[in-house]
Amino acid sequence: MFLLIGGTLVLVYLFWWWIWCRPREVSLSGRHVLITGGSSGIGLALAGEALRRGPTRLTLVARDVTRLAEARAALIESHGTACDLRTISLDITAPYEEIRQSLVVTHDVGTVDVLINCAGAAVAQTFEASPPEVFDRLMRLNYLGAVHVTKALLPAMLSPDDVEKGDKRGVSQRRIVFVSSLASLVPIYGFAAYAAAKAAITTFADILQQELEDMGPAVTIIFPPDTDTPGLLAENVGKPATTRAISEAGGLESPASVAASAMHDVLLGRRRSLLGATGRALSWATAGVSRAQQDCPLPLPSPFIAVLEVFLAPLFKIALLGFAYWCRACILWHGRKGRRQEH
Numbered sequence: 001m002f003l004l005i006g007g008t009l010v011l012v013y014l015f016w017w018w019i020w021c022r023p024r025e026v027s028l029s030g031r032h033v034l035i036t037g038g039s040s041g042i043g044l045a046l047a048g049e050a051l052r053r054g055p056t057r058l059t060l061v062a063r064d065v066t067r068l069a070e071a072r073a074a075l076i077e078s079h080g081t082a083c084d085l086r087t088i089s090l091d092i093t094a095p096y097e098e099i100r101q102s103l104v105v106t107h108d109v110g111t112v113d114v115l116i117n118c119a120g121a122a123v124a125q126t127f128e129a130s131p132p133e134v135f136d137r138l139m140r141l142n143y144l145g146a147v148h149v150t151k152a153l154l155p156a157m158l159s160p161d162d163v164e165k166g167d168k169r170g171v172s173q174r175r176i177v178f179v180s181s182l183a184s185l186v187p188i189y190g191f192a193a194y195a196a197a198k199a200a201i202t203t204f205a206d207i208l209q210q211e212l213e214d215m216g217p218a219v220t221i222i223f224p225p226d227t228d229t230p231g232l233l234a235e236n237v238g239k240p241a242t243t244r245a246i247s248e249a250g251g252l253e254s255p256a257s258v259a260a261s262a263m264h265d266v267l268l269g270r271r272r273s274l275l276g277a278t279g280r281a282l283s284w285a286t287a288g289v290s291r292a293q294q295d296c297p298l299p300l301p302s303p304f305i306a307v308l309e310v311f312l313a314p315l316f317k318i319a320l321l322g323f324a325y326w327c328r329a330c331i332l333w334h335g336r337k338g339r340r341q342e343h
Contacts (some may be wrong), residue, residue, distance in 0.1 A: 017254055025267035028053040033111045035060055036092055037119030039067040040150030042082060042179065045259030046116055049078040049294050050129065053267075059109055061088045061149075062063075092145030093212060095138070100152040111156040113268070115217075116177040117146035117201075124239035124247075127192040135193045141222070142197035158216045170285070171308045174217035175266050177203040182223050182279060185286045186323065189331055190243030209271060218269040221277055222262045225250045244335040248326055250278060273331055284309055285316035 032194045033050045034060050038060030050058055058075075065162070067332035068087040075085060088109075103109050123134050157174050184193045184198035202221055209219035226232060226247055258275055265273035274280045287309070295336050 015201075024263065026175075026269070027166060027268070028055040028114070031055045031113035032057040032059070033108075033114040033116070034058075034117040034143070034153070035118055036062070037179075038062055039071040041066060041089075041118075041231050042227055042258055043116070043118035044071050044074075044253050045255035046118060046263060047075055048078065048256075049259045049263035050114070051075060051083055051085075053241060053263075055083055056115075057084040057086070059086045059096060059112075061087060061090050061103075062076065062093070063089060063091050065089045066225045071234055080190070082159050093140040096148040096151065099148045105148070109153070111159060112153050113157075113173070114175045114177070115150065115153055115157070115265075117149060117177075118177075119286055120198075122181075122191070122194045122235040124190045124194070124235055124243045125192075126240060127188055130193050135196070136203075138193045138197045139200070142194070143200040144148045145243075145331055146201055150176060150208075154216075172215070172217050175220060175269070176201075176208070176212075176217045177220045177222060177262075177266050179224065180205070182225060182282060185223070185282055186320075187327075188243065189247055189327065190240045198320060206271075218271075220266045220270055222258075222265075222273040224253070224258045224262070225275060225279060226252050227258050228252055228254055230266075240334070242331050243332045245334065251276075279280075281316060281319065284312065285320050 028050060032048075033052070033055045035043050035047055035058075038047050039062035043060075043062075045062060047058060059072060060068055062071075068089060072085055072087050075180075086107075088102065088107050091098065123130070123138060125134065130196065157176070178201050178204045181195065181198040182193040185203045190196060205219055205221045212219060239262060251274060260271045261275045272283055274283050
């Protein structure tokens with residue numbers, strides 16, 4: 001009897017939550033979206049996803065003027081000219097003041113409603129083989145660049161008019177997005193420089209989310225798997241065989257599929273965006289000190305997700321142990337194979 005009553009109450013609560021409280025995508029109508037790294041790869045695909053939702057203005061930021069022009073032309077051809085589509089040539093590894101001057105003064109980007117920090121690059125080398133300059137460059141591009149762009153644009157994003165445009169609960173409709181990597185969640189051979197920079201941006205984004213939760217934009221971290229982009233082609237040049245074996249086990253996704261999933265999560269206001277069961281399981285297993293991750297394919301209230309995480313924690317630990325031993329086996333196998341080839 002108690003089970004029947006309890007089950008009925010749970011179903012009533014879920015029905016009520018689904019109708020009235022479940023997250024819904026915010027509208028991009030009348031909004032300004034700015035994407036760094038928007039000239040190719042995931043950034044360009046995210047630009048296409050944004051244009052599908054009808055923003056008033058879209059700004060692409062990247063270094064290469066030619067690639068920016070090509071990206072703009074391709075987006076106009078596929079989505080038309082209804083949106084004010086602008087481009088800014090900017091190296092985000094520059095000092096903060098140069099970035100602020102370019103965005104705020106020279107190009108006067110104004111208030112950004114959705115900021116997507118997508119510019120980045122990967123280098124797959126062992127620590128011994130990596131020059132010190134690689135660590136400096138990847139930290140400036142993958143971490144400091146996103147921090148500096150966000151620092152320059154955040155004051156305008158905190159303007160009071162956002163509250164007026166918010167939902168019925170007065171929640172901010174603006175978004176700040178950081179593109180991290182699954183390599184920031186677990187150690188992967190050969191990614192000492194890259195994963196360290198991505199781990200830095202992950203931790204920064206988590207803290208920023210805490211600081212802005214009661215007043216400003218929702219913060220989302222995207223953890224894409226290996227994606228078929230020009231960046232991956234460059235990363236694969238000289239990639240150690242061990243790194244290739246471990247990273248390729250997760251499969252290869254298209255920029256379009258990653259962008260579609262990520263944009264949906266961003267506009268829902270989810271704290272983390274992951275594609276596929278493997279990514280979600282890895283995020284849950286390595287969540288550490290955080291609230292329940294609302295990233296299920298079927299949205300559920302946070303208390304239900306929290307219960308699932310607690311009960312699944314032992315299984316996740318077993319899976320992580322298996323992953324760790326498998327990585328170790330790959331390292332030993334390729335190490336021995338390399339020594340055999342040397343002789």
